[in-house]
Amino acid sequence: MIGKMVKRVLLGLALIAGLACAVVGVRGYQMYRSALQEKSIEEAVVELHAQPGYTSVDELPQVYLDAVVAIEDHRFYTHCGIDIISICRAAWNDLRTMSLEEGGSTITQQVAKNLFLTQEKEFTRKVAEVFLAFDLEATCSKREILELYVNSSYFGLGCTGIGQAAPQMLGVVPGDMTLEQAALMAGIPNEPSLYSSDRQAAEARRDVVLMQMEKYGLMPGVATAS
Structure with missing residues (x-):
């Protein structure tokens, strides 16, 4: 009985952890897409190049x-x-x-x-x-x-x-x-x-x-x- 309860608890924790990872992954991808919508990599590079003191x-x-x-x-x-x-x-x-x-x-x-x-x-x-x-x-x-x-x-x-x-x-x-x-x-x-x-x-x-x-x-x- 105790063994089954432990397994259920562990399974529940694994499901919660998996769900949490999925949520973080989706939110992270959304943050990534939003960042690129604000400016592309090319635009970000040009912006940095214009910074005073930029050194190649x-x-x-x-x-x-x-x-x-x-x-x-x-x-x-x-x-x-x-x-x-x-x-x-x-x-x-x-x-x-x-x-x-x-x-x-x-x-x-x-x-x-x-x-x-x-x-x-x-x-x-x-x-x-x-x-x-x-x-x-x-x-x-x-x-x-x-x-x-x-x-x-x-x-x-x-x-x-x-x-x-x-x-x-x-x-x-x-x-x-x-x-x-x-x-x-x-x-x-x-x-x-x-x-x-x-x-x-x-x-x-x-x-x-x-x-x-x-x-x-x-x-x-x-x-x-x-």
């Missing part, structure tokens, strides 16, 4: 681009817009802590969020983000997506994009950044309010970026890891 990827040091990939999304060049491994790890950690602190977002997903969505942490937005990420990957090259990321990321102190942030925070144009400066700037968008105001915290984050670059073979003079 060809004007940026390769060491900065490598630092961004190392700390934000080391499988960036091989995934289709989402990273299943990161998503599963983030989902487990979020369930364990009963929070949405770890999102598992790729660089492409972050571009989707920056260009089309809010920064609010909710499941519906995450679903919309995934759909938009697929569209971005189908529309833009990896290099173009990386360019959109570094120009749409917020760095704190009122600076959006590396073209605004590097001169204000470092006193140099992005193309003149050293390895240490590139690593520092790559780490700031993770928590801009903290890292733009606390030099010690920013330098600690920079050191993490440098370690990630070494780990994934992206440090200058080190062969890329397979």
Whole structure:
């Protein structure tokens, strides 16, 4: 008797969970469609290009681009817009802590969020983000997506994009950044309010970026890891 009751409870919980996932999925898709109705990917890209300080990827040091990939999304060049491994790890950690602190977002997903969505942490937005990420990957090259990321990321102190942030925070144009400066700037968008105001915290984050670059073979003079 008790065994049957437990099975029924578990079945009921599974049905509720499935229904909740379906509702979130539908709402997320609707959010995605609404976002594209307001502006297309092409329009969003043109809008970003008009931003003061917009810097093309060809004007940026390769060491900065490598630092961004190392700390934000080391499988960036091989995934289709989402990273299943990161998503599963983030989902487990979020369930364990009963929070949405770890999102598992790729660089492409972050571009989707920056260009089309809010920064609010909710499941519906995450679903919309995934759909938009697929569209971005189908529309833009990896290099173009990386360019959109570094120009749409917020760095704190009122600076959006590396073209605004590097001169204000470092006193140099992005193309003149050293390895240490590139690593520092790559780490700031993770928590801009903290890292733009606390030099010690920013330098600690920079050191993490440098370690990630070494780990994934992206440090200058080190062969890329397979």
